[in-house]
């Protein structure tokens with residue numbers, strides 16, 4: 001770029017030059033003619049200048065607050081799952097992810113807008129004309145590098161950043177808070193322990209099939225029609241209720257909640273409660289392959305599998321009697337009901353969790369306990 005024009009200075013001359021001279025020399029060497037190089041605020045301390053300064057500082061400060069808000073939300077916002085029957089808890093829990101997105105987005109946006117505004121309002125916008133030259137491919141010379149650095153330093157100096165402490169402080173706060181937010185992300189995973197309280201009935205490790213107290217019966221109940229009507233009429237399932245080859249969706253019904261309409265309703269709406277109760281045809285039942293450790297989870301020809309797909313959690317609502325396949329309509333995963341509901345087609349990679357069932361002395365089907373594994377898609381350190 002400096003092949004034509006004035007003669008480049010010697011090293012000694014270059015070392016002697018001040019920044020203004022270097023800026024001028026850089027322009028001459030590049031064949032650049034600076035047409036306009038106005039100082040953005042020629043008169044210091046005007047109201048317009050102060051207003052511009054406050055505007056830039058506002059965005060940096062907003063970025064700082066949002067960055068701190070992100071760190072606070074990430075660590076202290078109620079993040080553990082709360083079932084919908086705990087209205088207030090569920091409300092605050094459901095805002096956890098939106099809060100993270102909102103605060104982090106605002107922190108980045110505020111910093112970005114602050115930088116753009118600062119550049120527009122305080123960095124001089126020069127108008128220059130440069131002749132085109134053919135690059136010789138030799139790379140930048142020492143003179144080029146020195147003059148370019150001088151140009152950059154000059155632009156910084158003319159932007160008057162040195163005397164704008166409000167902008168400097170707010171920019172440092174904004175960038176610092178964002179840095180803090182970035183650092184908090186890996187740290188938070190050491191502070192939060194998803195295994196803590198895993199015994200709680202409402203943790204992700206349990207479903208509504210967990211009894212309220214040891215020994216409580218949890219029946220398999222059906223609904224049809226509207227939830228409001230059926231929540232009052234509890235239809236428990238007896239072993240002889242289903243024809244061979246039939247399937248019905250069942251929900252947990254705890255004795256202790258018999259007169260609590262709210263809890264009955266919650267049992268019908270909690271997402272991890274629905275279970276597919278299948279009665280295999282006797283010829284098919286003879287071909288069943290059971291999962292190791294779950295050999296007694298069925299009752300006779302009755303098998304109960306969660307309806308929550310192990311791919312990404314859609315309801316696996318379809319059971320094809322002829323092939324004994326359970327189908328998930330979302331991404332077409334298929335599970336073999338004769339082979340502990342293991343996936344045989346589609347993106348799902350794990351079997352559907354099986355609910356252990358039996359009958360009580362009156363012939364009603366009951367759960368022998370909760371699922372023994374987390375249902376649905378993988379999360380945290382799932383072992384199956």
Ligand code: FES
Nearest residue numbers: 309311328331333
């Ligand atoms: S959620 Fe079932 S296949 Fe994707």
